[in-house]
Structure formats: C-alpha cells, structure tokens
Amino acid sequence: MENSTSQTARKAPHHHGDLREALIQAGIALLAEHGTAGLTLRRCAARAGVSHAAPAHHFDGLDGLLTTIAARGFCLFTELMIEEREQSACDPRQQLLAICRGYLSFAENNRSLYNLMFSSERVNYCDSHLDEASSKAYQVLADGCAPFRHGPDGAAGTEIMIWSLLHGFAGLSQKARQAGHRHPMADIPLEAIIPHLELLDS
C-alpha cells in the first residue's frame, strides 16, 4: 500500500489535484462541526491544507462557495430521499412515508447545511446549478406525492402541503431540541403529522 501510493504522495505538493472538491468537503465538515459562522473561506482553505488565498482560483468569493455547497447539499439530500424510497415497500403510501423519513433524517443530521440550503441570506438562489439541484430534490417529493393528488385544484397543493409540513416540522424540531426542555414538538411520530394520507388516496 505504501509503495503503490508513494508515487502519488511524492507528487509535487504545489498542485492539489482537486482543490475545488476538497474545499466543498471542508465547507460541509465545518458547517457540521462549527455551524454557519464556522464556514469561512480561510477556514476551508486551512482544512484543505492550502493557503488562504487559494480558494480565489476556484470560487467567486465566499458567496460563490456557499452557493456551491448549498447545491451539493441538495444532491446529498436527493440521494438520501431516493435511497429511503428504494428501501421501502412498493405501496405508494409507504414510499411517500419513506421519502418523508429521508427528508427529516437529512434535516436532522445536517442542521447547518440544511439551513444553508433553505434560508441563508448569502446563498445565491438564482444560481442555475443550485436551481437544478434543488429542483431534483423537489421532484423526488413531487413524484412521491403524485399518487395522492386529488382533483385538478389540489394538483400542486398536495406536494406543497407535504413539503411545508416537513420543512416546518424539521425547523421546529430543531428549535425544540436547541431549547433543550420538553417541548410539544417532541415525540410526535411522523405519521401523526402526515394527515390522513389514506384520505388523500385517490
């Protein structure tokens, strides 16, 4: 192992190889470890083992990096929801519940990243890559809701309702956990807040 990697390891340290990717990963790690305020260009650079001026060659300032990380977050988010769905039964109701579980699980395990993806004042939500990644996530949820659409009026209404429910539940749970004390939000099972899925079944 030592021998086989030595050639790579001996490679001149001046070029990183894939610094762009390393900076994204560093950013995600910093978010997880130190929260939103912990994510700065200088710290990302340090974590990637590179001088603090290096990121300028790869991202359009801090906002550019934040936007890229948010887009990456949406990719991971989408993957997790799909993974959960594929592990569930074929029943549409079970599939939607699995997607919802994936949604909440991502939000819970990636609090600061999730907040960056949905409510940062520095992320450029008009960025086309971010928009594309975010649309894919939305599509997974929309597909899961499709069997439950009822009537032309409620076509978008159903997924918006479920999405709002999940986004709100995730945010409020987060706050409840931060407040520390027993909170009405605690111990409510997912099924209890997905109202009457069987009623929605067309």
Add this chain to the structure above:
Amino acid sequence: MENSTSQTARKAPHHHGDLREALIQAGIALLAEHGTAGLTLRRCAARAGVSHAAPAHHFDGLDGLLTTIAARGFCLFTELMIEEREQSACDPRQQLLAICRGYLSFAENNRSLYNLMFSSERVNYCDSHLDEASSKAYQVLADGCAPFRHGPDGAAGTEIMIWSLLHGFAGLSQKARQAGHRHPMADIPLEAIIPHLELLDS
C-alpha cells in the same frame, strides 16, 4: 409644542432615558433593513445615537441583545395573531384561519426577525423571558386549534401539524421569493394548505 418639550430636549445628553428599549428598536430596524448580518452591537449603538461601548451596560454581549430582540419579536408576533383573530368572525374555523393569516403575515413582513426568533445559532433559546414570550405565541395557535382536536392521540398532533405547516410554508415562500423565478410555492392560497379543516371539525 416646542416649549413643552424643550425641557426634555434640554435635558443633559449624557443620559439617554431608555437606551435599552432604543437598542431593541434599533436592532429590529437593522434586521429589517440589512438582514441578519446587519445586526451588530456597534450598529445598534450608532442607530440609538450612543457610543458603541454603551450597550455593554444593558445587555450581556451580542447574544444577550439577540435573545432579547427575539423575545420582543415573539411579543409582536403574538399581538398580530390575536389582532387578526379578534377581527374575524366567531366561527372557530374562521378564527383559526385568521390566526394563520396573522402568522404568515408576520413571517412575511419580518423575515429576518422571524428567522432570528426561530433559527438563529446565537440566540439562547433557554432564556426564560424568551421562553415565556414564545410560549404565549404558541398558546394562541394552540387555542385556535383546540376546537379541531380529534381523539386523545391527536390532541397535540393537530396544533403541531398546523404549526409545522405554517412554519414550513413561511420558510419555503421566503426562499421562493428569494429565488425570484416562478416557483411551485407561488399563488397557493392559505386554504389549500390547511388540509380538510372541516374534516378535523369534531
């Protein structure tokens, strides 16, 4: 008028009178005008017309001010929901819808303050004043939901569901507006996302 206030105006400028309150108001204004990043101790002090070291006599650092402002936000939030409710018909369904309208209207018109209240990493959500203010807001919503509780299991479930729905809808609308383009979130009426209130009617 000039004469009647001159005595006050002539008062020595060394003492502010109610700097604590002025700093809170300055903070709320800065949030509205410059977003989360615009709210700093120094800027609050400047806006209150006082040296930047003055706030130290009134708040326990920036986090203390943020926490106090969040608490104040919950007071305004509660007032607005109550106001909306009192202007509506006596019908429980109309009253709940009025509360929801108040909720969303506050979130929409006080974006950064709302975010501070619900998802800041610097606010101390364990603070007792904040907890009290936030509980009052929760109580308004819970009271509005009370007529719609069905069964012992769904006792808390109903208000959690409505609350999540509102919090999520508010957050996602915010992001949709930020993204600028046409979004599935746009033009969904409140009634469409409050699912089957008539079904919940006991």
Add this chain to the structure above:
DNA sequence: TGTACATCAGTGAACGCGCGTTCACTGATGTAC
C-alpha cells in the same frame, strides 16, 4: 434646603481578532514545434 457621597450610564481611545481580498511571485503543467 443644602451638602457629601455613592452609584449609575455613557464616553472615547485602544486592544486584538479573523475576515475577504489583492498582489507580485513561483513552481508545475501542458502544448507547439
């Protein structure tokens, strides 16, 4: 009513900090011939 004194609230200078950004530079890479 007047005086002495403790307390309080705001001042202004100074501190160190981490930040994003700029810049001339250098070493590595890749391409043309």
Add this chain to the structure above:
DNA sequence: TGTACATCAGTGAACGCGCGTTCACTGATGTAC
C-alpha cells in the same frame, strides 16, 4: 525526444475593515443626613 513558452494553481505577505470587548474616565443622578 527535446526545447521554448504560455498557462495555470498555489504562496505568503500585506491591506483595510468592522467586529466585540476592555478600561479609565466623567458627568449626571439619586440618596443619606
């Protein structure tokens, strides 16, 4: 295969900025007597 050269990616020093915080201070307030 070798050489010249343009391009690229990372360096390290330096910049100015706004931030929170500290500190000795001073002027105003309020209280005891």
